[in-house]
Amino acid sequence: MDDPRHIRLISRLSMDYVISIYSAVLRGGTHDPLDALILSTVAVANVAHLGSDPALSLRYGGIDEPEPFEIKRPISRNAVALSLGLSYETARRRIQKLIDAGSLVDTEQGLVGANEARNPELVLAMAKQNATLLKRLVRLMREAGVEV
Numbered sequence: 001m002d003d004p005r006h007i008r009l010i011s012r013l014s015m016d017y018v019i020s021i022y023s024a025v026l027r028g029g030t031h032d033p034l035d036a037l038i039l040s041t042v043a044v045a046n047v048a049h050l051g052s053d054p055a056l057s058l059r060y061g062g063i064d065e066p067e068p069f070e071i072k073r074p075i076s077r078n079a080v081a082l083s084l085g086l087s088y089e090t091a092r093r094r095i096q097k098l099i100d101a102g103s104l105v106d107t108e109q110g111l112v113g114a115n116e117a118r119n120p121e122l123v124l125a126m127a128k129q130n131a132t133l134l135k136r137l138v139r140l141m142r143e144a145g146v147e148v
Contacts (some may be wrong), residue, residue: 008145013144017137025127028122031103038094039103041080043113046072063124066116074110 025036047067050057060067081091095111098104105112116123141148 003146006144009144010141010146013137013140017133020133021130024127024133026086028126028129031098035094036079037084038091038098039062039113039115041083042075042104042111044073044117045079045083047113049073058096063127064118064125069105069117072112074107074112076110080111 022036023034025040026033028038045062045085050060050067050071057067060071065102077092077095078088080086080095081088084091086094095104099106099111102118103114105114138148
């Protein structure tokens with residue numbers, strides 16, 4: 001992946017992946033693109049710590065074993081705003097709308113995604129779609145001679 005001859009190829013293929021997954025997210029849900037991005041940011045942050053614990057990561061890596069609410073680590077509104085390059089006020093307003101809709105839970109420690117509890121079938125379908133698209137990305141990169 002360090003070969004400079006592959007930079008544009010990797011960029012094109014990875015951007016295709018990003019657009020494909022967000023197209024699926026937007027088709028599958030009712031949120032506008034920015035709200036979908038906020039929800040994704042919270043969801044990723046809530047389980048990012050699992051990557052540092054291989055056993056825990058594997059325990060909740062299967063299709064039938066979603067991460068329980070208790071294991072998720074909340075994220076602050078400010079962290080969401082900073083990670084997406086949004087003004088704090090825009091993030092706060094959007095997040096409040098998502099809390100009011102039941103898509104996010106506001107705990108004392110911060111925000112936790114609620115879509116797993118509200119719509120587990122959609123979350124499962126999106127996980128499967130994401131896995132399919134990522135496998136496609138890896139396959140296309142290998143076919144193009146990019147070492148992954």
